[in-house]
Amino acid sequence: MAGQQKMGIGSRILVAVGALLYLGVFILPIWKISLDAPQYPEGLGMYIWVNHITGEKPNDLENINTLNHYIGMDKIDPHAIPEFDIMPWIVVALVVLGLIAAIVGNRKLVATWIGLTLVAAILGIYDFWKWEYDYGHNLNPNAPIKIPGMSYQPPLLGTKQLLNITATSLPYWGTYLIIAGILLGVLALLIDRKRAAATAGISRNFPTQRSAATAKVA
Amino acid sequence: MKRSFRILMGLGVIIALVGGLSYCSQQQQVTKSSSDVASRVYVPPGQYDEFYAFMSGGFSGQVAVHGLPSGRLFKIIPVFSQYPENGYGYSEETKPMLMTSHGFVPWDDSHHPELSQTDGVPDGRWLFINANNTPRVARIDLRTFETVEIIELPNSAGNHASPFVTQNTEYVVASTRFAVPIPQRDVPISEYKKHFGATISFISVDPETGDMDLAFQIRVPGYDYDLAHAGKGPSHGWVFFTSYNTEQAYSLLEINASRKDKDFIAAVNWKKAEEYLKQGKYVEEEVVYYNNEYDDKTHTATAHKRTKVKVLYPKDCPGLIYYLPTPKSPHGVDVDPSGEYIVAGGKLATVIPVHSFSKMLKAIENQEFEGEVDGIPVLKYEAIIAGEVENPGLGPLHTEFDGKGYAYTTAFISSEIVKWKLGTWEVVDRIPVYYSVGHLCIPGGDSRKPWGKYVIALNKITKDRYLPTGPELCHAAQLIDISGDKMKLLLDFPTLGEPHYAQAIPAEILMKRSAKIFKLEENQHPYAAKSEKEARVERQGNEVHIYMTAIRSHFTPDNIEGVKVGDKVYFHVTNLEQDWDIPHGFAIIGANNAEILVMPGQTKTLVWEPKKPGVYPFYCTDFCSALHQEMQGYIRVSPRNASVKISYGTYKEGESGQ
Numbered sequence: 001m002a003g004q005q006k007m008g009i010g011s012r013i014l015v016a017v018g019a020l021l022y023l024g025v026f027i028l029p030i031w032k033i034s035l036d037a038p039q040y041p042e043g044l045g046m047y048i049w050v051n052h053i054t055g056e057k058p059n060d061l062e063n064i065n066t067l068n069h070y071i072g073m074d075k076i077d078p079h080a081i082p083e084f085d086i087m088p089w090i091v092v093a094l095v096v097l098g099l100i101a102a103i104v105g106n107r108k109l110v111a112t113w114i115g116l117t118l119v120a121a122i123l124g125i126y127d128f129w130k131w132e133y134d135y136g137h138n139l140n141p142n143a144p145i146k147i148p149g150m151s152y153q154p155p156l157l158g159t160k161q162l163l164n165i166t167a168t169s170l171p172y173w174g175t176y177l178i179i180a181g182i183l184l185g186v187l188a189l190l191i192d193r194k195r196a197a198a199t200a201g202i203s204r205n206f207p208t209q210r211s212a213a214t215a216k217v218a
Numbered sequence: 219m220k221r222s223f224r225i226l227m228g229l230g231v232i233i234a235l236v237g238g239l240s241y242c243s244q245q246q247q248v249t250k251s252s253s254d255v256a257s258r259v260y261v262p263p264g265q266y267d268e269f270y271a272f273m274s275g276g277f278s279g280q281v282a283v284h285g286l287p288s289g290r291l292f293k294i295i296p297v298f299s300q301y302p303e304n305g306y307g308y309s310e311e312t313k314p315m316l317m318t319s320h321g322f323v324p325w326d327d328s329h330h331p332e333l334s335q336t337d338g339v340p341d342g343r344w345l346f347i348n349a350n351n352t353p354r355v356a357r358i359d360l361r362t363f364e365t366v367e368i369i370e371l372p373n374s375a376g377n378h379a380s381p382f383v384t385q386n387t388e389y390v391v392a393s394t395r396f397a398v399p400i401p402q403r404d405v406p407i408s409e410y411k412k413h414f415g416a417t418i419s420f421i422s423v424d425p426e427t428g429d430m431d432l433a434f435q436i437r438v439p440g441y442d443y444d445l446a447h448a449g450k451g452p453s454h455g456w457v458f459f460t461s462y463n464t465e466q467a468y469s470l471l472e473i474n475a476s477r478k479d480k481d482f483i484a485a486v487n488w489k490k491a492e493e494y495l496k497q498g499k500y501v502e503e504e505v506v507y508y509n510n511e512y513d514d515k516t517h518t519a520t521a522h523k524r525t526k527v528k529v530l531y532p533k534d535c536p537g538l539i540y541y542l543p544t545p546k547s548p549h550g551v552d553v554d555p556s557g558e559y560i561v562a563g564g565k566l567a568t569v570i571p572v573h574s575f576s577k578m579l580k581a582i583e584n585q586e587f588e589g590e591v592d593g594i595p596v597l598k599y600e601a602i603i604a605g606e607v608e609n610p611g612l613g614p615l616h617t618e619f620d621g622k623g624y625a626y627t628t629a630f631i632s633s634e635i636v637k638w639k640l641g642t643w644e645v646v647d648r649i650p651v652y653y654s655v656g657h658l659c660i661p662g663g664d665s666r667k668p669w670g671k672y673v674i675a676l677n678k679i680t681k682d683r684y685l686p687t688g689p690e691l692c693h694a695a696q697l698i699d700i701s702g703d704k705m706k707l708l709l710d711f712p713t714l715g716e717p718h719y720a721q722a723i724p725a726e727i728l729m730k731r732s733a734k735i736f737k738l739e740e741n742q743h744p745y746a747a748k749s750e751k752e753a754r755v756e757r758q759g760n761e762v763h764i765y766m767t768a769i770r771s772h773f774t775p776d777n778i779e780g781v782k783v784g785d786k787v788y789f790h791v792t793n794l795e796q797d798w799d800i801p802h803g804f805a806i807i808g809a810n811n812a813e814i815l816v817m818p819g820q821t822k823t824l825v826w827e828p829k830k831p832g833v834y835p836f837y838c839t840d841f842c843s844a845l846h847q848e849m850q851g852y853i854r855v856s857p858r859n860a861s862v863k864i865s866y867g868t869y870k871e872g873e874s875g876q
Contacts (some may be wrong), residue, residue, distance in 0.1 A: 058796075066795070069770075144848075173832065
């Protein structure tokens, strides 16, 4: 009912801002893996971006690769990961879709935009996990250090002890911006729903639902 | 028989008593002092010292880097002597650093470290140090803590009064401790007065690159010039040099050069010198000296031969230089933070004379001269003296300042440091040191803004201070707290060689700029192999060049064949690591030089000349990783006339390396 009506300007701005927040992944990494080891008091880590991987500090990535060769892990080579060629386009497509949804002001389109973002995010995280699995299990049989039954898959989220290294994997600012974008979209839908209901003059009839919605936003 | 036994018994009792007493007092002293001061010098594990101290290595020719207040030794920076520990002076890249007009000189005697200054305050860019024996000045880059330049001084012998800097490091100065015939020639020693001369050298320092050049020399009478310091603040533009042996003795100097009541401090107006140079009032003289420069992009030193020097003669350049009469065979000449007082350490004098810079200028203006030597006016002592410190201890040598109005002077003979007040000239405190202190060091103590928290006594004799190590004992430093009214001894610590002089600087100025690695992509060494793909072996006549890489935990190539007896084999080892604190070493059996220690991103070359056919191992000498012991390889050497072709590789399992 309310979905057929064009969304209010405030909500549409929220959607547009939310969509533009996605662009943050082009200036901020989306994930960070920190490696803690006794020999690296200064820290060692890498950032995963939407289109490449970098060290936390200059040379960290090659130093991680140098250490990984002892356990026979493949070199982490951003150029060998084809997803990095696709992911930026997916983000751009989602930004465009979000902006169109904002311009058109169609609630269903906004919901579709949010839905597609969540699908892309889940696929992305699954893909990330699969790469981690590959790196962690697909080990060179001639590696100097071989521990029966040991694999070196880094955690997807959280902390894991891998020999002398404590690996911590957490989303980074790029991901938080995407989450913020999604939340803005959801907020826009909720506000708009309330506004639509108010214009229709029926809001008095749904006081409980309204307060529930407000609580959710808060 | 009985009587002598009784006497012996009595003596024994006395000895036991005295021994016991002195043992007790020693114990007491130790307990008391340790409970008081242990916390002052204790730097807990994993924490940092407050200051870096750069101590001259004396007859080791190097510089030692210590921390204060702990006294811990961090690094020995090789400067004037070969250093087999990392290959300095042995590797092909660093051999040119030790080139001189006398050929390759593998050793020297380094005396006075001097930090570069901006506005009269140590800025932490470079450290300079002099070579006394074969006259040279070196510059150390304090980002890499490596010697990056050495300049030889022509017309010089015994470069002792060196390398003191002017207020903005415009110049580093040097002067001759030994008068010699200039230019060198075959003359009877007894004709000293006729033929022997001395020089004062001004080395310009490029403010951006630090590059040193011999800007000019001043020819001065043939005395022994001992130490120097530049003016600062109002006296900026002047440099003061002590001299002794104004008697011009050439034998038994301990008697013959100690006759006169006063020797001279030479006050040189270098701004005036610059004017005279601009006016062309110099003589360009033919000389030979070397200026050796190390480039940390090519990781290679180049020795440049130079052949000309501009010389100023005081009699052609009025106002360039004045002599300040100073008792008696003065050693140190130290300018207080205000730039007004010039303190002389007359080592045989009974007072410390302090000259006034402003009175000196006035005396020059009023022409209060008592004579002239070779065109150099000698000022009247009474006209320039600001005050004399009475009872300063025996054998005053060197003075530094705490920035709070006090001066600290070493007394070599009475083995103490004496604290006195500028202006009133009264001694306010004294502390014994163990034993026979030469120089002392307060962080920034020769600058406009001393960090007056500690003084380090740099002692010549240690005797019973440490566990004995045979006839040759360590030299040592002592750390003394000067933050309160009374000086307080905190710590003894041994030093490298003889610690003539030291300079210290707050750690925070240097530590954040210290390089961790050399960037591999900036490595421009002509024989670098910047990846394992670039590793190779090339024969050029009887020279074999091995472009070798090192990374945890293997060399590439690690199997080399086709080398023959009579070949000259160059191992050019590039450390591919870009990780902090992962050097790789390289050593090969029978090498007649040393090892090389290669820092991350660096290339170094070791030459090896095999003498007999065989298969010889090489290995990494720096425990780099868990598989360091596996970091090794073989080189096959065939007879001179063999037909074995060059081949090489680092082979994986199943390949031909197995």
